[in-house]
Amino acid sequence: MVKATIDDVAKLAGVSIKTVSRVVNREQNVRESTRERVQQAIAQLNYRPNLSARNLASQRSHLIGLVYDDPSAYEIPSGGFIIRMQQGVLRACAAADYELLIHPCNYRHRNAGDKLHALIDQVRPDGIVLAAPLSNMPRIVNAITAKGTPLVRMSPGEVNGDQYKVVTNDREVCAEMTRYLASLGHRRIAFVTGHRSHKAIKYRFLGYKDGLEQSGLPFSKDLVCSGDNSFGSGEACGDSLLSLDTPPTAVFAANDDMAAGIMRAADRRGIDIPDQLSVVGFDDITLARQIYPSLTTIRQPLSNMAERAAHALINDPGDGSKLKGTDVVPSKLMIRESTGPAPA
Amino acid sequence: MVKATIDDVAKLAGVSIKTVSRVVNREQNVRESTRERVQQAIAQLNYRPNLSARNLASQRSHLIGLVYDDPSAYEIPSGGFIIRMQQGVLRACAAADYELLIHPCNYRHRNAGDKLHALIDQVRPDGIVLAAPLSNMPRIVNAITAKGTPLVRMSPGEVNGDQYKVVTNDREVCAEMTRYLASLGHRRIAFVTGHRSHKAIKYRFLGYKDGLEQSGLPFSKDLVCSGDNSFGSGEACGDSLLSLDTPPTAVFAANDDMAAGIMRAADRRGIDIPDQLSVVGFDDITLARQIYPSLTTIRQPLSNMAERAAHALINDPGDGSKLKGTDVVPSKLMIRESTGPAPA
DNA sequence: GTGAAAGCGCTAACAC
DNA sequence: GTGTTAGCGCTTTCAC
Numbered sequence: 017m018v019k020a021t022i023d024d025v026a027k028l029a030g031v032s033i034k035t036v037s038r039v040v041n042r043e044q045n046v047r048e049s050t051r052e053r054v055q056q057a058i059a060q061l062n063y064r065p066n067l068s069a070r071n072l073a074s075q076r077s078h079l080i081g082l083v084y085d086d087p088s089a090y091e092i093p094s095g096g097f098i099i100r101m102q103q104g105v106l107r108a109c110a111a112a113d114y115e116l117l118i119h120p121c122n123y124r125h126r127n128a129g130d131k132l133h134a135l136i137d138q139v140r141p142d143g144i145v146l147a148a149p150l151s152n153m154p155r156i157v158n159a160i161t162a163k164g165t166p167l168v169r170m171s172p173g174e175v176n177g178d179q180y181k182v183v184t185n186d187r188e189v190c191a192e193m194t195r196y197l198a199s200l201g202h203r204r205i206a207f208v209t210g211h212r213s214h215k216a217i218k219y220r221f222l223g224y225k226d227g228l229e230q231s232g233l234p235f236s237k238d239l240v241c242s243g244d245n246s247f248g249s250g251e252a253c254g255d256s257l258l259s260l261d262t263p264p265t266a267v268f269a270a271n272d273d274m275a276a277g278i279m280r281a282a283d284r285r286g287i288d289i290p291d292q293l294s295v296v297g298f299d300d301i302t303l304a305r306q307i308y309p310s311l312t313t314i315r316q317p318l319s320n321m322a323e324r325a326a327h328a329l330i331n332d333p334g335d336g337s338k339l340k341g342t343d344v345v346p347s348k349l350m351i352r353e354s355t356g357p358a359p360a
Numbered sequence: 361m362v363k364a365t366i367d368d369v370a371k372l373a374g375v376s377i378k379t380v381s382r383v384v385n386r387e388q389n390v391r392e393s394t395r396e397r398v399q400q401a402i403a404q405l406n407y408r409p410n411l412s413a414r415n416l417a418s419q420r421s422h423l424i425g426l427v428y429d430d431p432s433a434y435e436i437p438s439g440g441f442i443i444r445m446q447q448g449v450l451r452a453c454a455a456a457d458y459e460l461l462i463h464p465c466n467y468r469h470r471n472a473g474d475k476l477h478a479l480i481d482q483v484r485p486d487g488i489v490l491a492a493p494l495s496n497m498p499r500i501v502n503a504i505t506a507k508g509t510p511l512v513r514m515s516p517g518e519v520n521g522d523q524y525k526v527v528t529n530d531r532e533v534c535a536e537m538t539r540y541l542a543s544l545g546h547r548r549i550a551f552v553t554g555h556r557s558h559k560a561i562k563y564r565f566l567g568y569k570d571g572l573e574q575s576g577l578p579f580s581k582d583l584v585c586s587g588d589n590s591f592g593s594g595e596a597c598g599d600s601l602l603s604l605d606t607p608p609t610a611v612f613a614a615n616d617d618m619a620a621g622i623m624r625a626a627d628r629r630g631i632d633i634p635d636q637l638s639v640v641g642f643d644d645i646t647l648a649r650q651i652y653p654s655l656t657t658i659r660q661p662l663s664n665m666a667e668r669a670a671h672a673l674i675n676d677p678g679d680g681s682k683l684k685g686t687d688v689v690p691s692k693l694m695i696r697e698s699t700g701p702a703p704a
Numbered sequence: 705g706t707g708a709a710a711g712c713g714c715t716a717a718c719a720c
Numbered sequence: 721g722t723g724t725t726a727g728c729g730c731t732t733t734c735a736c
Contacts, residue, residue, distance in 0.1 A: 019481065021729060032707045037731065045705055064481035068421065069729035071412035072712045078482070079461075088447055095443035095646060103432055106464060110475075115483055117423075117461050120450060131454075137363065137408035138422070139459055247650055276650050283652045302439060306591055306620050307651055308627045365713060376723045381715060389721055413713035416728045 020061035029057035040065055077140045078114050080105060080326050083132065083160075084147035086120035090246065096301035097318065098147075101170070104322030105145055112330045117141060123150055123213075129159035136163045143329030145322060146170065149214035151181075166332055166339060168325040173215020180328055180339040182321045186219035187226065189314050189347045190268075193296055194227020196349060197266045201358035202294060206239040206264035208253045208274050214245065220270045220298060239264055243274045250277020258285055258293075265293060265358045272297035272304050272313055279307060279354065290356030300350055309353035317345045364405035373401035384409055415484065422458050424449060424670050425485035427476070427504075429494055430464035434590065440645035441662065442491075445514070448666030449489055456674045461485060467494055467557075473503035480507045487673030489666060490514065493558035495525075510676055510683060512669040517559025524672055524683040526665045530563035531570065533658050533691045534612075537640055538571020540693060541610045545702035546638060550583040550608035552597045552618050558589065564614045564642060583608055587618045594621020602629060602637075609637060609702045616641035616648050616657055623651060623698065634700030644694050653697035660691045 022040075026033040031054060038046050039054040046054075057063070071077045082105050084098055102118065109116050119135050121128050135141070143166040150156045151169035160167050169181045197205050207224045210217035221240075228235050238260065241253035250269055254277060257264055269275035275297030279289055287293050289309055297304065300315035324343055332338045366384075370377040375398060382390050383398040390398075401407070415421045426449050428442055446462065453460050463479050465472050479485070487510040494500045495513035504511050513525045541549050551568045554561035565584075572579050582604065585597035594613055598621060601608055613619035619641030623633055631637050633653055641648065644659035668687055676682045 023729080033730080034707055034732090035705085038706085041731085047705060050705080062477075064478060066416070066484070066729055067482040068412040068415035068484065069712090070731075072410070072416050072714085073729075073731040075712080075731095077412065087443060095439045098443060099431060099439035102462065103464075106462075113478070113482075115461050115463065115479060117459050118446065118450075119459065120447075133406075134408060134457070135459060138411040138457075140410070140412065273650075280650070280652050303647060303650055306617075306624070306647060308624050367713080377714080378716095378723060379721085382722085385715085391721060394721080410713055413728090414715075416730085417713075417715040419715095419728080 019066075020063040022063070022065070024061055025054065025057045025063045028061060029054045071140065075140070076142050079117050079139060079141045080109055080114050080329060081117045081119055081135060081139070081141035081144040082147070082322075083119045083121050083135075083144055083150060083156075085150055086122040088120070089122050089124065096303065097299065100318040101145075101147055101322040104319035104324075105326040107319070108323045108326035108330060111327075114142070114326075114330055121150060121156065123153055123156055129155060132156070132159045133163065136160065136165050141165065143168065143326075143332065145325045145329065147322075148172065148216050149211065152215040153213070166329055168329055168339065170321055170325055171216035173218065178340045180341060180343070182325045182328075182343045182345065183216070184316055184321065184345055184347045186216055186347070187223035189349070190220045190223025190298070191227035191230060192223075193268060193314055193349055194224050195231050196351075197268065197294060197296065197355065198227070198231035198233055200266075200294065200355065202264075202266040203233060203358065204239060204262065204264040204266070205233065206241065206257050206267045208241045208243045208250060208257075208267060208269040208278065210243060210270035210274075211245045217245075217270050224268055243270065245271050245273060247273045247277040247280075250274030251281045252277075254278035254281025258282065258287065263293075266355070267293065267295050269295070269297045272299045272301045272311060275311055275313065275354075276303055276307055279311070289354050292359055294355040294358075296355060298347075304350070304352070312352045312355040313350050314347050315350045316347045321345045363410075364407040366407070366409070368405055369398065369401045369407045372405060373398045419484070420486050421484045423461050423483060423485045424453055424458050424673060425461045425463055425479060425483070425488040426491070426666075427463045427465050427479075427488055427494060427500075428491035430466040432464070433466050433468060440647065441643065444662040445489075445491055445666040448663035448668075449670040451663075452667045452670035452674060455671075458486070458670075458674055465494060465500065467497055467500055473499060476500070476503045477507065480504065480509050485509065487512065487670075487676065489669045489673065491666075492516065492560050493555065496559035497557070510673055512673055512683065514665055514669055515560035517562065522684045524685060524687070526669045526672075526687045526689065527560070528660055528665065528689050528691045530560055530691070531567040533693070534564045534567025534642070535571035535574060536567075537612060537658055537693055538568050539575050540695075541612065541638060541640065541699065542571070542575035542577055544610075544638065544699065546608075546610040547577060547702065548583060548606065548608040548610070549577065550585065550601050550611045552585045552587045552594060552601075552611060552613040552622065554587060554614035554618070555589045561589075561614050568612055587614065589615050589617060591617045591621040591624075594618030595625045596621075598622035598625025602626065602631065610699070611637065611639050613639070613641045616643045616645045616655060619655055619657065619698075620647055620651055623655070633698050636703050638699040638702075640699060642691075648694070648696070656696045656699040657694050658691050659694045661689045665689045
């Protein structure tokens with residue numbers, strides 16, 4: 017099957033290639049009858065513009081790059097997080113005839129920036145969606161912006177500048193979850209923090225403190241344990257929190273993987289969830305609905321966030337006028353089976 | 361930052377652009393001293409060839425497409441499966457300066473083939489890795505081969521023709537797992553089948569039957585339940601199997617998601633795993649290690665399979681001589697906590 | 705409204 | 721070994 021080119025279409029429609037180009041690119045100034053004739057020729061020949069030629073001539077690639085922390089760097093990559101971002105970006109791409117290129121990036125490597133440059137120079141994506149925690153790492157962000165590639169950051173934590181970013185209401189929703197636990201009668205609510213390099217996760221901790229205060233509960237350092245977002249670190253924190261002289265009756269983990277680890281640690285000790293211990297997480301990954309009891313958590317609208325990010329990139333007129341400001345997509349509580357009234 | 365072109369490099373190195381091209385493409389017939397001079401110029405200008413120009417001129421894109429069943433089509437996409445394939449393909453790509461384009465495809469849609477054509481015509485990937493179950497659907501396979509794009513199929517089930525394919529030893533390893541259960545004293549071993557559209561999964565069922573026979577156990581239709589690969593269908597099958605007058609003491613599910621569903625159904629009924637019921641799955645997704653008790657399963661080397669598939673595509677000389685035959689990457693048992701001796 | 709001509713940055717074929 | 725010359729298929733001036 018030989019490919020039809022713009023010349024074939026032009027010949028069949030009896031117009032110049034420029035006119036075909038106009039129709040394909042939906043430009044103004046084409047008579048309706050001409051447009052129809054060209055459309056017909058396109059359909060008949062099953063013509064589709066060659067991306068490379070288009071890119072070469074126009075300096076656009078119709079490709080979006082999604083860059084995220086390389087899951088191979090982790091022992092047990094859960095993946096649900098990544099899949100959901102991909103789905104969001106893919107929705108935006110599908111709607112605009114873009115394709116998606118994925119590029120995991122291991123920020124621990126010296127040459128992470130070089131690899132990004134290779135991506136940008138060779139493929140020239142029209143824009144890059146950068147996921148947390150890479151989105152808060154100046155080295156990574158600069159590697160991209162230095163090349164002038166339009167960039168949207170997801171959950172970058174605190175940021176300077178008015179570059180467009182898509183975030184969620186980490187702090188507010190975590191305060192809400194903490195108040196929910198307090199409303200169930202819990203007075204000793206522990207918190208398991210996330211990875212240091214992930215700035216946005218710090219807001220979850222702040223939200224937890226807000227929630228305690230709003231509920232009139234004291235904050236205690238003893239009830240805070242440092243995790244690194246992994247299932248294993250959740251297990252370890254669970255062990256240490258449950259070994260306390262007066263253990264907590266509820267544990268709030270900064271993500272679901274750690275919450276699952278905590279549940280596992282409780283299971284091992286024969287502690288019943290939710291009768292003796294309530295556990296909550298953040299993200300609402302697939303696992304949250306598959307473990308038993310199912311996990312009360314906070315649904316982060318990752319796929320919507322990613323979709324909005326990609327959408328902004330795709331619809332940027334080129335002067336960057338759309339790529340400013342902050343887009344807040346709210347998260348919400350998902351109450352399931354892992355939480356219940358505080359034990360008497 | 362203005363991009364350096366091949367002309368800039370040629371000028372700086374004092375050679376023609378063709379020589380630069382030769383160096384970049386590692387062709388023969390360049391004097392070592394010349395090569396070095398060019399390399400230096402490349403480094404100095406931080407030159408990287410423009411993919412689009414290269415593609416346009418050479419008809420190669422340095423892009424690999426990974427096409428798989430669209431997870432958005434499922435209520436709870438588990439994703440671990442997809443992530444692992446992506447990781448494998450990405451390893452092969454990274455080693456060869458290729459980038460990866462992902463293209464979920466919903467075979468239930470009428471226009472699935474059209475979307476694939478759009479991908480192929482516009483982007484012109486140098487090859488496509490096609491995952492199961494799409495790899496056993498003639499409509500999808502033909503949509504790709506009709507365009508002449510090199511294709512590697514993963515786990516296509518029975519196939520005609522000698523097109524290169526990467527598979528695992530489903531049947532043999534499932535027989536092995538069944539024998540393992542029998543060796544634990546189980547005599548009533550149930551099987552939960554996978555989705556009809558997924559041909560390779562049928563081999564798992566055949567392996568189960570082989571294993572029964574090899575262990576001298578009778579096959580009974582009553583102990584077979586039809587699932588569709590989803591967690592929910594596993595739960596449903598678990599319910600129905602555990603309601604039998606003489607329920608099985610072990611259940612073998614054709615994938616991990618369903619095994620997790622079965623565990624959940626058992627949990628609900630207060631049936632202890634593994635003391636009263638052994639459960640095993642297939643795939644070894646992340647979940648297998650995160651549920652409690654952890655799941656005994658079969659580790660499918662998805663990422664290796666995908667890597668081999670992409671590697672073959674990338675290193676295909678163009679005449680398709682490498683893209684023949686079948687590559688069998690063996691799976692292996694992962695014995696964990698969800699299996700134990702049959703109850704007395 | 706439409707078309708002609710000139711590239712975009714690279715590789716391929718063929719000269720030297 | 722190295723350089724020259726044509727394109728690859730499209731978009732972009734700028735004419736008409």
